Amino acid sequence: MSKNLRINNKQFIDETRKLSFIFNGKKLYGYKGDTLASALLSNDIHLVGRSFKYHRPRGIMTSGSEEPNAILQIGNDDALTEPNVRATEIELYDGLICNSQNCWPSVKFDIGGINNFLSPLLPAGFYYKTFMWPASFWEKYEYFIRKSAGLGKSPTKQDPDMYDHRYMHCDILIIGGGVSGLIAAKIASDDNKKVLLLEDKELLGGSLIYDDNDISKIDNQKSSEWLKKLIENIKNDKNIVIKTRTSLAAYHNYNFLLARQNLTDHLSVNDRNNKIRQRLYKIRAKKVIISTGAIERPQVFHNNDRPGIMLASAVKKYIDYYGVRCGLENVIFTNNDSAYETALSLHKSGTKLNAIVDIRNNSSSEIVNKVKSLGIQIYWNHTIVNTKGYKRINKVTIMKLNDKGNDVIGKKIELNCDCLAISGGWTPMVHLFTQSGGKLKFDNKDNIFVPDKTNLNQLSIGSAKGDFELDDVLKNSIKDTKKFLQIENSNFDKIDIQCSKENEKKNIWLLPSDKPLSKTKPFLDYQNDSTAKDIKLALREGFKSIEHVKRYTTTGMGTDQGKLANMHALGIVADTTNTNMGDLGTTTFRPPYTPLTFGTIVGRNVGQFFDIFRKTPMHDWHVDNNAKFENVGQWKRAWYYPKNSETMHDAVQRESKAARESCGILDASTLGKIDIQGTDANEFLNRVYTNAWSKLQIGKCRYGLMLNEDGMVYDDGVTTKLGENHYLMTTTTGGAANVMSKLEDYLQTEWPELDVFLTSVTDHYATASVCGPNAKKIINKIFKDLDLSDESFPHMSFKEVKLGNINCRVMRISFTGELSYEINVEASYGKYIWEKCIEAGKEFNITPYGTETMHLLRAEKGFIIVGQDTDGTMTPVDLQMDWIISKKKYDFIGKRSLYRSDTVREDRKQLVGLLTDDPNEILEEGAQIVKDENKKPVNMLGHVTSSYFSPTLKKSIALAVLKEGKKLKGQKLLVPMIDKTIKVTVSDTVFLDKENERING
Amino acid sequence: MFLINCPYCGERDQSEFVSGGEAHIARPKQPTELNDDQWAEYLFMRKNIKGIQFERWNHAHGCRKWFNVARDTSNDKIEKIYKMGEQPPKL
Secondary structure, three states, X not given: OOOOOEOOOOOOOEEEEEEEEEEOOEEEEEEEOOEHHHHHHHOOXXXXXXXXXXXXXXXXXXXXXXXXXXXEEEOOOOOOOEEEEEOOOOEOOOOEEEEOOOOOEOOOOEHHHHHHHOHHHOOOOHHHHHOOOOHHHHHHHHHHHHHHOOOOOOXXXXXXXXXXXXXXXXXXXXXXXXHHHHHHHHHHHHOOOOEEEEOOOOOOOOOHHHOOOOOOEEOOEEHHHHHHHHHHHHHOOOOEEEEOOEEEEEEEOOOEEEEEEEOOOOOOHHHHOOOEEEEEEEEEEEEEEEOOOEEEOOOOOEOOOOOOXXXXXXXXXXXXXXXXXXXXXXXXXXXXXXXXXXXHHHHHOOOEEEEEEEOOOOOOOHXXXXXXXXXXXXXXXXXXXXXXXXXXXXXXXXXXXXXOOOOEEEEEEEEEOOEEEEEOOEEEOOHHHHHOOOEEEEEOOOOEEEEEEOOOOEEEOHHHHOOOOHHHXXXXXXXXXXHHHOOOOOOOOOOOEEOOOOOOOOOOOOOOOOOOHHHOOEEEEOOOOEEHHHHHHHHHOOOOOHHHHHHHHOOOOOOOOOOOOHHHHHHHHHHHHOOOHHHHOOOOXXXXXXXXXXXXXXXXXXHHHOOOOEOOOOHHHHHHOOXXXXXXXXXXXXXXXXXXXXXXXXXXXXXXXXXXXXXXXXXXXXXXXXXXXXXXXXXXXXXXXXXXXXXXXXXXXEEEEEEOOOOOEEEEEEEEEEEOOEEEEEEOOOOHHHHHHHHHHHHHHHOOOOOOEEEEOHHHEEEEEEEOOOHHHHHXXXXXXXXXXXXXXXXXXXXXXXXXXXXXXXXXXXXOOOOEEEEEEEHHHHHHHHHHHHHHHHHHOOEEOOHHHHHHHHHHOOOOOOOOOOOOOOOOOOOOOHHHOOOOOOOOOOOHHHHOOOOOOOOOEEEEEEEEOOOOOOOOOOOEEEOOOOOOOOOEEEEEXXXXXXXXXXXXXXXXXXXXXXXXXXXXXXXXXXXXXXXXXXXXXXXXXXXXXXXXX | OOEXXXXXXXXXXXXXXXXXXXXXXXXXXXXXXXXXXXXXXXXXXXXXXXXXXXXXXXXXXXXXXXXXXXXEOOOOEEEEEEEOOOOOOOO
């Protein structure tokens, strides 16, 4: 590594800031301003990775996001390491640690390289074809395939970095800070538009900023000098917000875009502390200008993938921008004029250029003539037929093309080189345009897809729309931007541009070789190791759609998403099938444009913010009293309160016994509560519930069942008549928001004539439910003046009382079958009233119980839980709740569906009780019920929906839905489990207190 | 991500809204007079066309009002927004 590949160039590299980094365990140096790729190249390192399938040595090929080979594992920390990072994009920082991927034991000696010699046995579709048979062997194959799949290693620990999201709004969003984007930004700003300018590199200016030839001139200045002045101007422009190191990830409909800004990845690890790593911008733009530029295409020939083979534009950038020579003996291979700029840069930097190989017959453009005048050898009408050098290119073999360009003729010529710069023309970056729904058209002249139709307020300019010559780029950008923004004049109208004009074009998608195709390796997709042979094989095997060819050969499916490979793949398909490329179309470009970390996508929504939860006003008391919590919707509900070393079963048995024998207390604050007011409130309830509400008196409560229009049970709850036109409806905890939305929907869209107002008051009230034989005594201690006699305050009634200054709504309603009072107070008094109940109940051993005990208590009484015993396919009749369907009402939601031919079937699944023959055997919820388990296939009759051990009944009880269940009462059935079969008997759904006597204490 | 011009609040992000399916399917006034097929037509049958579709949308995380949207399903362009009770526009 003693070669000095760094040339003097202090423009973009700060040679006073030397940075050390470690590549595959070796300490190396670069400078501030380098990318990891340029730093590696300055140390004469090309070989950085192994290809995915054949494990061929691969080197740095590009200088941007299209890089297929130089993808490295960054960092060695279990939490912070990041796989598949493009060395061409990551800025060098002091202490950077990186390693090659997909090789073992090392990148220089990789055992997997044997695949290269087995490659004739590994054609496209090899895995599909080989590992399918016999089908039962898949599990064995999978183990080995999984081990060899994948590139880098994922971090194994939680990502400790901070990520952020921010919304942004602008008049004009400009994507890409190259010359056309900068001109558009200035024109828009001069028109007083608010401009947001995104650039994925650290500096503005695109490729023109380091342009160093004397041919391109703008307003009689060197083009890069002219551009620098424009950038200074733009940086001081108050209308323009510039975000650098910010790459656009996704362009959605309605000009909604996502961009990712890198904030700390270029800093040394110590400087990152407490800083946000990346920020995701969610952008709404009135208008969008896409100036994302173009990327250079490689050429497709035998062994075109060796380390040292690079895009010509990248070789130029490494010299002109980073001051790094990619090789000391260079050869250029091209089909267009742009590579001659690389020739000039090589020459100017004093780097040896052995020859230029050009597939065209000749060219006489200004830039080519200039190169000719320098005495550089140009092989016209020649192609490369082979390259040599396993870990670094050392020779190319060239031959003359025949007239048709489909074969080679004459003698082989060998040229020495340690760097081969290739150029196959340019591909406009239309990814974002197509992501946004835009349609492309094919330009036969340049063999490119360019933006055509769009439904959005957007414009593509510069090389992103297919302009490649400096004068076209500038003049069309100015003209199109003005038209797009409806501006008459701009400060660029008199711009004067001098540049070389390309006058010869020639393109051959798959270059001919002296060997038959089957003996060559012309790579298309470097990362996925797919070759032109694979494409042709796919076509022979009958794959016609380009989407199918892509998936079969995996062309374009690497982390670079085919940025380099796709055009050649399309071209070869078109040539082979004699199709016009425009008719073939492209594969779909999907977001993100470059990979995003999960951290950026989730932003701050991690840990406790991943899914916010709701707490009742009594939550702290539950925590203090050792409650275990259950998630119900977004609520945290107390599940059970274990004492000492109690298991859940122990705690539930104790809690439910206490509730039945003395007194229990439940936090019922989470139930949905809807305040209903208006002169038509009663009519409204009649329409939304199955039962009749007309005769409900003020101060009384009624249970209601709500259906969907399809007749299936949707929700249930108790509604209290507070006043003449005033009701308080309760809903299930999980269904509250949906019920509210459904009721609003009917009111606004079907029954706008009704005078009804709905207000969600779920969060406004806290509810303590006190139940058990001693409940009355406790309530009496708290509300001394309240008459609790059955005459004055019967079951299903309501009283409004005051406790000091606190307004309390007390309902005598029961979900446990016990005498029970629910005290509703304003939420801020919730904990106070709860503690008051606990204090008053102390002498009765009042026992707080959670949702699990609540479920057991109600199951003993056969009360359903919507969503547990129902699943959207149960009618009230299926639930044996015929009594709640009003016969008198003309209509209510779902009524008509209750006598559809399907809902009146008698063999529907119906709710029943189940008792196990062994009273200590507890069924599993969800277990299947069968009649005969020997007759195959076994006929499933239904399943268990709720199952508990009842301490009061001293036996196991269950609810289940069962086909024709109503008729099966008393029948013996089976519940087969994995290790045994449980015998059960179908029973009534009410297990305890069938006479409803406990309700009166 | 659509930008929806709520007739009561103005332009808001799609994330504030929920879609309520096809519009202009009025609940029958006399369901009991309908046979099973007629009721099923109301209950289950919905169009799924490529082109202009009339839909109900609700500004759920805003004013909670329902309104109608004429949307081109081929490109998601919202052609027209109009209030509940208004007739669908001719497009």
